[in-house]
Amino acid sequence: MNLEIAVELFREAVTHALVLVSPILITAIAVGLLVSMLQAVTSLQEQTLSFVPKLFAVGMVLLVAGHWMMTSLMYFAIGLIQRLPEMAR
Numbered sequence: 001m002n003l004e005i006a007v008e009l010f011r012e013a014v015t016h017a018l019v020l021v022s023p024i025l026i027t028a029i030a031v032g033l034l035v036s037m038l039q040a041v042t043s044l045q046e047q048t049l050s051f052v053p054k055l056f057a058v059g060m061v062l063l064v065a066g067h068w069m070m071t072s073l074m075y076f077a078i079g080l081i082q083r084l085p086e087m088a089r
Helices: 003-042 047-082 084-088
Strands: none
Touching: 003 047, 003 084, 047 084
């Protein structure tokens, strides 16, 4: 495997990982920000109040987008396996 192939595979893997994790991160950040603003307004500083809504929202995102994430990851893995002869040179 030459350096160009390794760099291309690394770039594709990082890009793919960012695309797959972005719905989860965006949801967790948005819910965390909303709960933090609610806590600041009501002066309620309960730790579980900030954790439970994020956990629920991320779970919902995984239920909705999980199929897409797994399908995308499967096609990426298939592409890597099909490139094995090229990488072995």
